Amino acid sequence: MMTFTPPFARGRRLALFTSAGIAALAISTPAFAQEVETNEEGQLEAAETPTNAIVVTGSRIASPTVESPAPLQVVDAQVIDDAGVTNIQEVLLENPVFGTPGLSRTNSAFLTSGTGVATVDLRDLGSDRTLVLINGRRVxxxxxxxATVDLNVIPTQFIDRIDILTGGASSLYGSDAIAGVVNFxxxxxxxxxxxxxxxxxxxEGDDARYQANITAGTNLSGGDGNIMVHFGYSNEKGLLSNSRANTRVDDLDSIYFGGEFGExxxxxxxxxxxxxRFVTSNGTFTYDPNGNLQDxxxxxxxxxxxxxxxxxxxNGFNRQxxxxxxxxxxxxxxxxxGNYALSDNISLFAEGTFNKTTSSRIIEPFPLESGGANGIFPTDGGFNIENYLPGTSTIVxxxxxxxxxxxxxxxxNxxxxxDIGFARRLSEFGGxxxxxxxxxxxxxxxxxxxxxxxxxxxxxSYNYGDVSENQVSSGQVNVINFRDALAVRSEVGDENGNGIAGEAICIDPEARANGCAPANIFGAGSMSQDAVNYIQAQGTYQTGITQQVVQANLSGSLFELPAGSVGIAVGAEYRKESSFSDNDALTNAGLNAGNVLPDTSGSFDVKEAYGEIRxxxxxxxxxxxxxxxxxxxxVSDYSTVGTTFSWNVTGTWAPVDDLRFRATYAKAVRAPNVGELFSGLSQTFPSGLTDPCEGIGATGGGALGDNCRADPGVAANIAANGTFTLNQSDIQGISGFNGGNPDLQEETATSFTAGVILNPRSFDALRNLTITADYYDIEVEDVISGFPRQFSLDQCYGQGNATFCDLITRRPTATAVNSAGSIDLINSLSVNASVLKTSGVDVTATWFTGLGLLDNDRLSLRxxxxxxxxxxxxxxxxxxxxxxxxExxxxxxxxxxxxxxGTGDFRMSFTGTFIGSAYIDDQFDGSRVYEIPAEFYLDMQTTFFAxxxxxxxxxxxxxLDNDAPNIxxxxxxxxxxxxxxxxxYDVFGRRYYAGVRLNF
Known part of the structure; x- marks a missing residue:
């Protein structure tokens, strides 16, 4: 039988350094200590361990103190319990040091991969620049x-606490820690x-969420060892757009029509x-809601x-x-x-995690058109409604x-x-x-x-990780089969031998032999199931990722000085990572009416050694x-980028017991990952681009005009039209490819943090108050990214930069759909070129006191x-x-x-999260004009210790049931x-939960 500590007592023990539902660092933050206790005066101290030492995230030196020279915040088990969350991402995202997640339940429905993944990124610097650890080791x-870790793999109820280190930490933990470390x-x-x-x-009665968890543990051999296991299950049912009044109907912001923003x-x-919708030279046709043809x-x-x-x-379609x-x-x-003492000085330890996550999505049925880059007939956009009988000149x-x-x-043509053009929603295929x-x-x-x-x-230790993903999608089409199914004639007699003469059949005999069924696209629900079966294409996507790490660490006291022990830590690490992604053949070729997506595979390894001194x-x-x-x-030796070097220096000064100053200056690195290095060319169709050459005439325009006219296609267009002229197909027909670059080098970052910690223990009324304030400044150079396509256009034609012109391909002559000189491709390949800078201030505060209103009560503010x-x-x-x-x-x-x-009988907690007002991205409107108001969300929980x-x-x-702002x-x-x-912002509205916890 375990010795049960009431949750109220557990909260008291960690009160000094938990903060705001996302616990903030007080004076000190234990990271790997077996236990942390408060002394009789409520102050934090390290519990006794075999070496009377602990290790703090942000340092690998074991020390009897628990101070951190770098900004560090902690989420403890009480905070997680108070939040009542299913996925730990929800707790972390309340913390203002985390930015907008790259992947979550509410932004991954339209992605070709990554549906349902939950990620975090510190300082909004990106998930790949935030290193996620479990018990101090890579995941x-x-x-x-x-390198992005899915937080679905973290068993929420098995977490003792989460250490959040902000600022560059590559010298201690290796690549990817540019923004910091999240250690579970x-x-x-x-x-x-x-x-x-x-x-x-x-x-509203939707998005039901269930979870059940059990953790069991026992000592072995009279205390020589311990083993514990955890089983957990959770299910979040999901939410459709038609479940909310404000998202049931397709809309567009009224700003486009001169109206108010957000209306x-x-x-x-x-x-x-x-x-x-059927386009002819003499008008456009469709069917009304009663199925009657109208022109x-x-x-x-x-x-x-x-x-x-x-x-x-x-006559349009409501996608929502x-x-x-x-x-x-x-x-x-x-x-x-588990752990087991093999001798007085050697222990065996092991840990393991298994997770199976399933997710699904649905979006509107596929929109298909005859022309366009992804159309059935991309060359000329025309769907022939007449055809030659095979082997004859007879037109049918x-x-x-x-x-x-x-x-x-x-x-x-x-x-x-x-021929005609058409656009149609493939509702017969389902969503x-x-x-x-x-x-x-x-x-x-x-x-x-x-x-x-x-x-x-x-x-x-040896650390092995493996992730495999299998994805099956529906609703796509086989373009080749669709073309065959659109080439239709009437039988001459009973050619298919079913006893019915004069039926519609596919013209191509080989296609008929392969099961071709004629596709009738005229009218809603007009396509037969046989045609759907022949045309539909199931998409598949498989991935595999493996990671192997061998590492060794040594830390301790080198010698004594008058002020204390000189601590050191040294270690070495070998890591190998490999990854592959495999799409189906139609997706590889872009023959499912979607973008061309290549397969990718690659691997790298790295040998590293580090040292630390205090x-x-x-x-x-x-x-x-x-x-x-x-x-x-x-120092790290990568098989891809060669040798990299990262370092930091730290300082801590406490002029008196109640006041402490700290500072860190660090050089951090991030080596390119497998995708950035080895991914093939994947097709995309960017929107919102402005061709700098539009409107340029035969003369004038300065350097811009000269650069534009140097392109033969642009010159031909000007000769034909007087000025460079584009049509709607030109604007919408721009494609391009994104891709990796095996010649990439590492990103490098400089980070500086400086802060103060105030804990006025000398004053009885304030002895339980702790305030921290930290300034941070991070600059990332050689950022791995592709150039924005509009930037490439402006650099090529506005600045005459030939490097950017090489990324752009224009059509030399006019086609049936596109104009001469119009942009065909703008590619964007990964390069080390950009710079990212961010700076700011973090402030945390914690305070608790007994009010004496009830026995053993306590009020805490964080x-x-x-x-x-x-x-x-x-x-x-x-x-x-x-x-x-x-923004x-x-x-x-x-x-x-x-x-x-709370008291020993109950606990009531309120957590408020404030998101300040923000502007719409100035890349949208050219200036900061449209402002989104601030939002405040309030959560509460009451626990009864029965x-x-x-x-x-x-x-x-x-x-408060706050609605999300209109964007x-x-x-x-x-x-x-x-x-x-x-x-x-919150899209769910007010929601309720209830649960029970048992301890034996």
């Missing part, structure tokens, strides 16, 4: 080609059984309707002028009826830890084509056959769906012990209670605040800055605050289907 990534520390040496079950649902223009349907089309208007039919509208706001995610988790008409459309059609399963395996085994009467501690200079002298300096360095001073991206060093500070997702001001009151072994709790998230379709920051920045 294999879950996104092919990337699992429970250990646990005895007994701890279980919980929870159910939650929104006020929806509804409906703003898609022009790809299920009944089809006019209006996407959103109520009527259109028709000669045939009634001209009823709108199919879209997903939050994808469903189901998880199975297993985790285990497609029997599905209505007589009115046949009469209006002409031969637009000169092949002697009448586009995707089902994803990810399996995560990780185990660590090693030895640890002490040397020289425990003056030094050592460990050696020197106490003065102690216990006037104005120098503590003066300590430290340094660390790491807060964490971040103010961003600067966040600038420079495509080229010395170029113009693209500011992000103060949506990077609000200048954010804070989280927590108020809790007995020594069980407790009940209930909570409400978004207690509508077409506006930068909008997450498709959500009418807001769904990865920044």
């Amino acid at each position: 294999v990534g879950s996104i092919a080609g990337s 520390v699992y429970k250990e040496n646990f005895e007994g059984i701890e279980a919980n079950a929870q159910y939650g649902i929104t006020e 929806p223009t509804e409906p703003y349907y898609s022009s790809f309707p299920p009944q089809g 006019c089309f209006t996407t959103n208007g109520p009527t259109c002028t028709a000669t045939i039919g009634s001209g009823t509208g709108p 009826d199919f879209r997903t706001l939050a994808v469903p995610v189901e998880r199975y988790l297993f985790a285990a830890r 008409a497609n029997p599905f084509v209505p007589a009115e459309i046949l009469a209006a059609a002409t031969d637009s 000169g092949d002697g056959l009448r 586009r769906t995707g089902s994803t399963t990810r399996d995560f395996y990780r185990f660590v085994v090693g030895l640890e012990g002490g040397l020289f009467d425990d003056k030094f501690s050592w460990d050696i 020197v106490p200079v003065l102690a216990d002298t006037p104005f120098f209670e503590i003066l300590e300096v430290g340094a660390a360095a790491r 807060g964490a605040y971040t103010h961003i001073l600067e966040y600038d991206f420079f495509s080229l060093p010395g170029g113009d800055a693209d500011r992000a500070d103060g 949506v997702g990077t609000s200048k001001d954010r804070f989280t605050a927590n108020l809790a009151y 007995g020594d072994t069980y407790e009940f709790y209930l909570g409400v998230d978004n207690l 509508l379709s077409g506006v930068t920051g909008n997450v498709t289907g959500s009418d807001t920045a769904a990865d920044v």
Whole structure:
């Protein structure tokens, strides 16, 4: 039977350094200590361990003190319990040091991979620049080609605490720690059984969430060892756009029509309707809601002028009826830890984690058109409604084509056959769906012990991780089969031998032999199931990622100085990572009416060695209670980029017991990952680009005009039109390829942090108050990225930079669809060229006291605040800055605050999260004009300690039921289907949960 500590007591023990639901660092933050206790005066101290030493995240030196020279925040188990979350990402994202997640339930429905993945990134510097650890060791990534860790693999209820180190830490932990480290520390040496079950649902009765967890542990051989295991299950059911009033109908921001920003223009349907839109030289045709043909089309208007039919509208399609706001995610988790003393100085340890995550998505049925880069007939855009009988010069008409459309059609491409253009929503195929399963395996085994009467501690370990993903998607088409199914004629007799003469059949005999069924695209629901079966293409996507790490560490006291021990740590590490991603053959070739996506595979290995030293200079002298300096360095030898070097220097000064100053200066690195190095050329179709040459004439325009006219296609266009002229197909027909670069080098970052910690222990009224304030400044150089395509255009033609001109391909002559000189391709390959800068201030505060209103009561207040001073991206060093500070997702001001009151019988907690006002990205409107108001979310939970072994709790998230601000379709920051920045603001509304915890 375990010795049960009531949650109230557990909270007291960690009160000094938990903060705001996202615990903030107080004076000191233990990272790997087995236990942390408060002394009789409520102050933090290290518990006794075999060596009377602990290791703090941000240093690898074991020390009897628990101070950190770098800004460090901690989330403890009480904070996680108070939040009532299913996925730990939800807790972390309340912390203002974290930026907008790259992947989450609310921004991954439209992705070709990564659906349902949960990530975090410190300082908004990107998930690949945030190093995620479990118990101080690396975790294999879950996104092919990337180091990005999916937090779905973290068993929430198995976490003892989370250490959050901000600032460059590559010298201590290696590549990827440019923004900092998030270290998940699992429970250990646990005895007994701890279980919980929870159910939650929104006020609208959707997105139900279930979770159940159990942790069990026992000692072995009279205390020589311990083993503990954890089993967990969670299920978040998901949310569709049609479940909320503000997202049920397609809309567009009214700003596009001269209206107010944030006001929806509804409906703003898609022009790809299920009944089809058919374009001829003599008019456009569609079908009204009653299935009657009309020779006019209006996407959103109520009527259109028709000669045939009634001209009823709108004829567009409401995509929102199919879209997903939050994808469903189901998880199975297993985790285990164990240790056993082999002798007085050597112990065996092991840990393992297994996770299976499944997720799915649905979006609107596929929109298909005859022309365009992804159309069925991309060359000339024409769908022949007449064809030659095989082997003859006899022309036959497609029997599905209505007589009115046949009469209006002409031969637009000169092949002697009448053709039309069409656009159609493939509703017969159903919504586009995707089902994803990810399996995560990780185990660590090693030895640890002490040397020289425990003056030094050592460990050696092997860490293996493996992630596999299998994804199956539907709703796509086989373009080749679709072309065959559109080439249709009537039988001459009973050619298919089914006893019915004169049926519509596919013209190509070979296609018929392969099962071709004729496709009737005229009218809603007109396509037969046989045609759907022949045309539809199931998409598949598989990935595999492996990571192997062997590392050894030694730390301890080198010798004594008058001010204390000189601590050192040294170590070595070998790491190998490999990754592959494999799409189906149609996707590889771009023959499923989608973009060309290549397969990618690659690997790298790295050998590393590091050293760290900490020197106490003065102690216990006037104005120098503590003066300590430290340094660390790491050298790494990569198979890809060669040798890299990172280092840091630190300083800590406490003039008196109650006041402490700290500073860190670091050089950090991030080596390119497999995807950045080895990914092939994947196709994309960028929007919103402006061709600098548009409107240029035969003379004038300065250097811009000369650069434009130097292109033969542009010159031909000017000669034909007087000025360089583009049509709508030219604007929408720009394609390009993104790709990796095997010649990439590492990113390098300089980070500086300086802070102060105030804990006025000399004053009784304030002895439980701790305030920290830290300034940070991070500059990342040689940033790995592709140049923005508009930037490439402007550099090529505005500046005459030939390097950027090499990325652009223009059409030399006109086609049936596109103009001469129009842009065909703008490629964007990964390079080391850009610069990223950010700076700001973090402030945290914690305070607790007994009020005496009830027996053994306690009131606690905690807060964490971040103010961003600067966040600038420079495509080229010395170029113009693209500011992000103060824009949506990077609000200048954010804070989280927590108020809790409780006794041994109950605990009530309120957590408020503030997101400051923000502007829409100035790349959208050219200036900061459109402002999104500030948002405040309030959560609460009440826990009842009904007995020594069980407790009940209930909570409400978004207690005030705040709606997300309108960031509508077409506006930068909008997450498709959500009418807001769904990865920044709450899209669920008020939601409730209740649960029970048992301890035996």
